[in-house]
Amino acid sequence: MTDSIQTQLIQATTQIDPTTGAIVAPVHHTSTYHQTSVSEFGKFDYSRSGNPTRELLETAIAELEHGTRGFAFSSGMAAISAALLTLSHGDHLVIAQDVYGGTFRFVTQHLPRYGITATFVDPQDLDAVVAAFTPHTKVLYLETPSNPTLSVTDISAAAELAHQHKVKVFVDNTFMTPYLQQPLLLGADLVVHSATKFLGGHSDLLAGLVVTNEAKLGEQVYNVQNSFGAVLSPADSWLLLRGIKTLGARLDVETASAEKIANYLISHKKVTHVYYPGLATHPLSHIHLTQSKNGGAIVSFDIGGEEQVKILHRHLRLPVFSVSLGGVESILSYPRTMSHAAMSTTDREERGITDGLLRLSVGLENVEDLIADLDNALSYL
Incomplete structure (x- = not known):
């Protein structure tokens, strides 16, 4: 067995x-x-x-x-x-x-x-x-x-x-x-x-x-x-x-929360694009979900530009704004100046890493609290 x-x-x-x-x-x-x-x-x-x-x-x-x-x-x-x-x-x-x-x-x-x-x-x-x-x-x-x-x-x-x-x-x-x-x-x-x-x-x-x-x-x-x-x-x-x-216990909660947050973001008028392979709107979700259990605990989303990112950063309360991901705390990262800073502007743009792109690693906080925090911060854009 x-x-x-x-x-x-x-x-x-x-x-x-x-x-x-x-x-x-x-x-x-x-x-x-x-x-x-x-x-x-x-x-x-x-x-x-x-x-x-x-x-x-x-x-x-x-x-x-x-x-x-x-x-x-x-x-x-x-x-x-x-x-x-x-x-x-x-x-x-x-x-x-x-x-x-x-x-x-x-x-x-x-x-x-x-x-x-x-x-x-x-x-x-x-x-x-x-x-x-x-x-x-x-x-x-x-x-x-x-x-x-x-x-x-x-x-x-x-x-x-x-x-x-x-x-x-x-x-x-x-x-x-x-x-x-x-x-x-x-x-x-x-x-x-x-x-x-x-x-x-x-x-x-x-x-x-x-x-x-x-x-x-x-x-x-x-x-x-x-x-x-x-x-x-x-x-x-x-x-x-x-x-x-504790990986399984953590990811069961984090992935369920990430899917809820992705669905919230995709309907928000201030969010121009949501990247999450668990969504039916992802062009290759059908492939991802045949080789993976679910969409994972990472959600990336675009809010238009660097100024919007700065405003969101000022008004968010719960996620840590930092490099890295995968912790029990939700971590919001700005790839342009963090994970992909080594790339030239041209290389980043070719890969869709825009000035308005953010990557959210969803942690173990209550998902309704995370969504309320995002909703409040996005209201300032």
Whole structure:
């Protein structure tokens, strides 16, 4: 019998101590480990290479994403960088045009120094994806729903196409988490998370996760992790394990609230556009809802321009106005100056990241309170 994802969240993050019976894993605050032999070392020798607390987390995320191996990093960007550094000099990457600003920066500013080239495409257009492939293309990198305009890619169709050309598929699953979407089951080869967000869930840690589904790619990721050393600390591994335990309960509330807020915003005359893949008005909601449990807990919306954003900011009471997302508190972000500040104005405009676009990560506050707060602030526009 296969357990439900709600049960897996608890079981995968719980390890009973065989000596004491403790149900919470200890935090192994150690950098090194005593060896009983000169020539044969134990399972752990140095915590950059492996740590028991981190190992429990890495095993848990691999199980939850239905992969074979998991890796925990010191931030989401460390995880994304490690995944992309499995590429080598001369390799080519095809990447979705709508990606997180930090990913865009790494691909455009740093990968070229390693002799790795990239082509940005609209992954909804599979003909454009095929046209971008070259004999040197090794990876198709997707982010669905994308940050911040929540565009959707058909993971199964893209993976089938990529594999026909012997190209691996990497998917950023930060917005959905394995509770709502499992890309490896849809054909992806690697999944990456900024676990700082929903998986951690409490805005109190930085973390990144990678999951692979085959041995060779897993060894490549481990080699980068061990060589570059951007590993997650034991304390943050423990915090992340605790956060994952409540992921289902949190997202059940947050996604239900996000759908109500999206429906409220779409009917407001001061809101020019609402981006939410759970709405029937989203052009690819039919695809999203075949590969995801629901629309998620992120709603983006456009209110026309920077001056309107400033007015709204002054009058909102409940959401935190900040970078990041996925916390128990609602977080309102302004992508133009926050998550996508690394992009030029032209690049942002091409991706629909306008001066009036806001991204709302819906938290655990009462949804009627959040809507009333938004309604009051929008009345000043």
